[in-house]
Amino acid sequence: MSDLWKSILLRPDQAIRECLEILDKGSLRIALVVDDAMTLLGVLTDGDVRRALLRNITMDSPVSDIMTTTPVTADQHNTRKEIVELMEQKQLLVVPLLDGKTLVGLETLLRSGSARTYDNPVFLMAGGFGTRLRPLTNDCPKPMLKVGDKPILETVLRGFKNAGFYNFYISLHYLPNVVRDYFGDGSKWDVNIQYVLETEPLGTGGALGLLPDDMPDLPLIVMNGDLLTQVDYEILMKFHTKNSSQATMCVREYTYQIPFGVVNGEGNQISGMIEKPSYRHFVNAGIYVIERALLNKVLKNQKMNMPDLFEQCIEDKKKVLMFPIHEYWLDIGRLDDFEKAQQDILNLDL
Structure with missing residues (x-):
């Protein structure tokens, strides 16, 4: 687990536009919404933003309007094997790690761009x-x-x-x-x-x-x-x-x-x-x-x-x-x- 998750944090009142900058620049394709006490309030993914666009929600609206408030999480004391099994079961690439309700990290299911190939022309x-x-x-x-x-x-x-x-x-x-x-x-x-x-x-x-x-x-x-x-x-x-x-x-x-x-x-x-x-x-x-x-x-x-x-x-x-x-x-x-x-x-x- 690295400290990369600290670069994808958002406050609930920040604009969706700011979330886009995190999603577009980062490799994790996720943003984490926390309060001042580092309580995890929700997560935002690429799909959340696309659905917001289809609903004509403006990019200046707060991220709290579109975030997922019940994300899949793991306890920080779980083993990596247990967390990887959870990610595979839920088909997730990342899972926030919590100490109670406090965000303390992010576990990733690492993959390379060429890990999977597609026969589609x-x-x-x-x-x-x-x-x-x-x-x-x-x-x-x-x-x-x-x-x-x-x-x-x-x-x-x-x-x-x-x-x-x-x-x-x-x-x-x-x-x-x-x-x-x-x-x-x-x-x-x-x-x-x-x-x-x-x-x-x-x-x-x-x-x-x-x-x-x-x-x-x-x-x-x-x-x-x-x-x-x-x-x-x-x-x-x-x-x-x-x-x-x-x-x-x-x-x-x-x-x-x-x-x-x-x-x-x-x-x-x-x-x-x-x-x-x-x-x-x-x-x-x-x-x-x-x-x-x-x-x-x-x-x-x-x-x-x-x-x-x-x-x-x-x-x-x-x-x-x-x-x-x-x-x-x-x-x-x-x-x-x-x-x-x-x-x-x-x-x-x-």
Whole structure:
């Protein structure tokens, strides 16, 4: 047991936003809520925050509004073997240690990023022209632009590899040989890479129709190849599977503020005024999980965007879910995004 738990403590009145900083920066994926006497009041996990986002709870609300008040705990005098058995039984990675009601430590079920592997295929979209990033993309596909010391697409691939995924498909169209010559068959990264070539641009979902028929009957992760993110792909996959979803879309919370006072009225009579209101929405984050059977809905060489496929599923009464992400996420679509990525990469564990 180390003292790492002391860095993940929160007071009950601290904002959820502060909890996010702990969850995103730390490796334990948990925050502990205590009072001044170090009494354990509750715990917060990644799942608690995602559920709060779905309930439209603001990030400035106190953590006491969403924390789990009856967490699984262990007595500090229990042996590590007993605590590990408890964690395995409850499928937990960490358990707070108590002396009575007082928090005195945290036991962890250590695991490495590569401890478990997933046969699920990962489909990375890398065929776009990147016109908004010209002249940088005149001779280089956008996913192959370097952020830090490596191409964006390599950072994406390494993220999946560290999470245990090794079976990759990459869609190509613009300057395809630049990608193929760099990655080859993936053996340099100890992964398998196969390529799908779009002779004409097919949209963000159309390339799904070019995937081979012998793919495993497992959920498929689809992701734009120009994203930088710290999303936990294992948690995403478990969410999709546990909820028996047919299609899951990662979403980001987007808030915008009208810089003027909004006036409501009927005819010429004012019924109310709101000064500079803010509106919150979920937006598509470009990361998806879909069931293998949905590939049959995309015909070969059929133009389609991923939202179109989701719309079809909704019309067919399939179970379609959204997975809110609070982790770092950046869509490198414009030159200012690219410049921001160069700064962010210095402080990110990617």
